[in-house]
Amino acid sequence: xxxxxxxxxxxxxxxxxxxxxxxxxxxxxxxxxxxxxxxxxxxxxxxxxxxxxxxxxxxxxxxxxxxxxxxxxxxxxxxxxxxxxxxxxxxxxxxxxxxxxxxxxxxxxxxxxxxxxxxxxxxxxxxxxxxxxxxxxxxxxxxxxxxxxxxxxxxxxxxxxxxxxxxxxxxxxxxxxxxxxxxxxxxxxxxxxxxxxxxxxxxxxxxxxxxxxxxxxxxxxxxxxxxxxxxxxxxxxxxxxxxxxxxxxxxxxxxxxxxxxxxxxxxxxxxxxxxxxxxxxxxxxxxxxxxxxxxxxxxxxxxxxxxxxxxxxxxxxxxxxxxxxxxxxxxxxxxxxxxxxxxxxxxxxxxxxxxxxxxxxxxxxxxxxxxxxxxxxxxxxxxxxxxxxxxxxxxxxxxxxxxxxxxxxxxxxxxxxxxxxxxxxxxxxxxxxxxxxxxxxxxxxxxxxxxxxxxxxxxxxxxxxx
Amino acid sequence: xxxxxxxxxxxxxxxxxxxxxxxxxxxxxxxxxxxxxxxxxxxxxxxxxxxxxxxxxxxxxxxxxxxxxxxxxxxxxxxxxxxxxxxxxxxxxxxxxxxxxxxxxxxxxxxxxxxxxxxxxxxxxxxxxxxxxxxxxxxxxxxxxxxxxxxxxxxxxxxxxxxxxxxxxxxxxxxxxxxxxxxxxxxxxxxxxxxxxxxxxxxxxxxxxxxxxxxxxxxxxxxxxxxxxxxxxxxxxxxxxxxxxxxxxxxxxxxxxxxxxxxxxxxxxxxxxxxxxxxxxxxxxxxxxxxxxxxxxxxxxxxxxxxxxxx
Numbered sequence: 001x002x003x004x005x006x007x008x009x010x011x012x013x014x015x016x017x018x019x020x021x022x023x024x025x026x027x028x029x030x031x032x033x034x035x036x037x038x039x040x041x042x043x044x045x046x047x048x049x050x051x052x053x054x055x056x057x058x059x060x061x062x063x064x065x066x067x068x069x070x071x072x073x074x075x076x077x078x079x080x081x082x083x084x085x086x087x088x089x090x091x092x093x094x095x096x097x098x099x100x101x102x103x104x105x106x107x108x109x110x111x112x113x114x115x116x117x118x119x120x121x122x123x124x125x126x127x128x129x130x131x132x133x134x135x136x137x138x139x140x141x142x143x144x145x146x147x148x149x150x151x152x153x154x155x156x157x158x159x160x161x162x163x164x165x166x167x168x169x170x171x172x173x174x175x176x177x178x179x180x181x182x183x184x185x186x187x188x189x190x191x192x193x194x195x196x197x198x199x200x201x202x203x204x205x206x207x208x209x210x211x212x213x214x215x216x217x218x219x220x221x222x223x224x225x226x227x228x229x230x231x232x233x234x235x236x237x238x239x240x241x242x243x244x245x246x247x248x249x250x251x252x253x254x255x256x257x258x259x260x261x262x263x264x265x266x267x268x269x270x271x272x273x274x275x276x277x278x279x280x281x282x283x284x285x286x287x288x289x290x291x292x293x294x295x296x297x298x299x300x301x302x303x304x305x306x307x308x309x310x311x312x313x314x315x316x317x318x319x320x321x322x323x324x325x326x327x328x329x330x331x332x333x334x335x336x337x338x339x340x341x342x343x344x345x346x347x348x349x350x351x352x353x354x355x356x357x358x359x360x361x362x363x364x365x366x367x368x369x370x371x372x373x374x375x376x377x378x379x380x381x382x383x384x385x386x387x388x389x390x391x392x393x394x395x396x397x398x399x400x401x402x403x404x405x406x407x408x409x410x411x412x413x414x415x416x417x418x419x420x421x422x423x424x425x426x427x428x429x430x431x432x433x434x435x436x437x438x439x440x441x442x443x444x445x446x447x448x449x450x451x452x453x454x455x456x457x458x459x460x461x462x463x464x465x466x
Numbered sequence: 467x468x469x470x471x472x473x474x475x476x477x478x479x480x481x482x483x484x485x486x487x488x489x490x491x492x493x494x495x496x497x498x499x500x501x502x503x504x505x506x507x508x509x510x511x512x513x514x515x516x517x518x519x520x521x522x523x524x525x526x527x528x529x530x531x532x533x534x535x536x537x538x539x540x541x542x543x544x545x546x547x548x549x550x551x552x553x554x555x556x557x558x559x560x561x562x563x564x565x566x567x568x569x570x571x572x573x574x575x576x577x578x579x580x581x582x583x584x585x586x587x588x589x590x591x592x593x594x595x596x597x598x599x600x601x602x603x604x605x606x607x608x609x610x611x612x613x614x615x616x617x618x619x620x621x622x623x624x625x626x627x628x629x630x631x632x633x634x635x636x637x638x639x640x641x642x643x644x645x646x647x648x649x650x651x652x653x654x655x656x657x658x659x660x661x662x663x664x665x666x667x668x669x670x671x672x673x674x675x676x677x678x679x680x681x682x683x684x685x686x687x688x689x690x691x692x693x694x695x696x697x698x699x700x701x702x703x704x705x706x707x708x709x710x711x712x713x714x715x716x717x718x719x720x721x722x723x724x725x726x727x728x729x730x731x732x733x734x735x736x737x738x739x740x741x742x743x744x745x746x747x748x749x750x751x752x753x754x755x756x757x758x759x760x761x762x763x764x765x766x767x768x769x770x771x772x773x774x775x776x777x
Contacts, residue, residue, distance in 0.1 A: 237661035238478065240578040240600030240638060310579030356556065356577040358598065 002026045002081040006038050008091035013391035014407055025414040028457035033410055055082045057459045086418050090386060093394040093406050094126025094415030099270055099294060099342035106135025111347040111435045117156035119434030121460040123367040124450025126415040127158040127405060131191040139164040139175040141183040157455050160186040165204045169193045174204060181211045186401040189216035194252055196222060205265035214266040214400055219252035229358050231304040231319040244319050246274040253277045257284040260291055268400055269293035271344050273318035275328030282337040292400050294340035297373035298364060300329045306440060312353050312360035313440045330383050341392045343370050347436025365436035369427055371419060375448025418452035425449050472772050473585045473592040474764060476601045477642035485647060491763035492611050498535060499759060509538035512769045515568040516542045517559060519575045524730055525595050529572045532761035560587040570769045589775035591768040599633045605729055606639035608760040612753050613684055616725055621648030626678045628710060629688030629737055630659040636729045637688060641669045654678035658699040675710050679719040686727040687712050687738045703736060713739045725749050
């Protein structure tokens, strides 16, 4: 099957350029790209021709494929070329989310690899990195292999598993990290359960360095955070909810940066949420320590003030922080201290989540609202350019994980996302493809939506008028 | 005029005129308490459900008596702490009460914010009888009533609240209540038990009890939860008592005739000496009596107007 993305504004996040180009996709690869490519292919693109046909969409989520004008008039009557008109839309490398909880195996009531992958496709992500806090945890080759095979069977998006740092995420003994690496994990993390023992963390970093893989650290000093359910500040005082101080995160960020300096391991700090963390990462980068970090859309969008309703959908770890922190996250995104935007997609069932705030679990879903929030809260207000925002969701995570992805280039894998920056839509959790409905953004009006998600040259999600 | 909302969930959101209305109504109710036949037919045919997820004798009995003096039917539901862990019980209990048609639900719950959760699930009026470490609005109203009764006017008074402010729902509600009525609130305790940014509520912060007591009209002592010591919030009962206990000598720093209050139950010899607790300045028993009057006023204002939550 051949596909032509016509007249799109193609973003190259490496050169930071936007050019209007056509992209021809054949056999899962980018076959050619350039201006007026459609004309050089001698395609009959007379708009008046009423040759309606359907681009095959792999999504089995029950969505109606969209009809539009299709020209199959290549000169030698070769196999048809499906044309998708993406004029005025951004054509970007397939988005990569390096922080997703797919919940399978073990918590299939919250999400499965299949539903999580559907949600990813809907959200414009062609590759996702899943965290190892499953049951059993992804601390051995069998679980990793299960995830890989299930993802492949699902056939929606690329799923890259992470392996645990310690066996059972218990923080006591190292996992068989080399075996996990052999099985194809892209990073190590005990996400959700910080490695408290500093010596063990040191050894994990030394070992990961030998394997040339990054360690993703969920930075939280558990004793300082103990019992806390929201950001410690005036809001927690008013609401009578136990606070998680910014220091609980920053103490651990500082420790892990120091250990990264000691070991030379690549440290990736997951979901930074405080001004202090941003400052620590900035200083570490200036010193030349190999550290990168990510921020979630909910942390750069919301403050702890939204907790005032005691709505458990606003409960997340790290917690939503104060205004000063959100401003620092924006500054960190802008100056490059924050390399990546990742969702920390954390689905839960309504039965679990709709409880009293203090006993509801932490976490919110993010895959299907990420692009809308990035555009509405960062690109439109001018905090990031479209190129910068796209880089933080494509080439930057690809580099951190040593993936050959994140750029549209001739001969490369055709993982491509099309974003309509002018489309305004309303967040309706009941229409999510993923199982989780736990979002604080229900009813929000957002501008910017992924309208085509293509993985390996096949369309996995498409929502176009024509 | 009546209360703006059909629930009483917190003091933070209540307006000064509403507080005044409750206190005025409580005055009339208190008169009933001193009649030989302490019963009026005002709420006949209304049902009040006391739903207590935490043990409490004082508050529950106070609401129960208030309901009975007003001729309402009153049922008590105590849930074992273990069933709260999973939380479904609040939703299910709410459904049950809704189906049975309770007009007012009085909720005591160990989790901050639980009454908001309940108010969304039922049509009945919800009264917060203490939620976690958030608020205890009826306690604040009875404290305001007690002080107003003794001092005449709330504005321009100085109130010192001493003890574990961090975990105290009584302190939070009283900070809002007294501040709204124009009084000055001082809070005092070890820094480990002072919540972050508490000054933004309008309260003034002290760590030395002697300074906090200087010239105040009212001293409110909070109960010290002895298990806080294990959490590292203070080194020993001995040192806490040395620094923060209210004894005669310290009380002398307050204005002559200053009121001594305590929400109970008391740790005699810890946060307050018996000599002070049993002195003429202590109004601890009056607080209990006034609690019934204030809760009668609230039940009257809510259940009198809303049947099954409908006006």
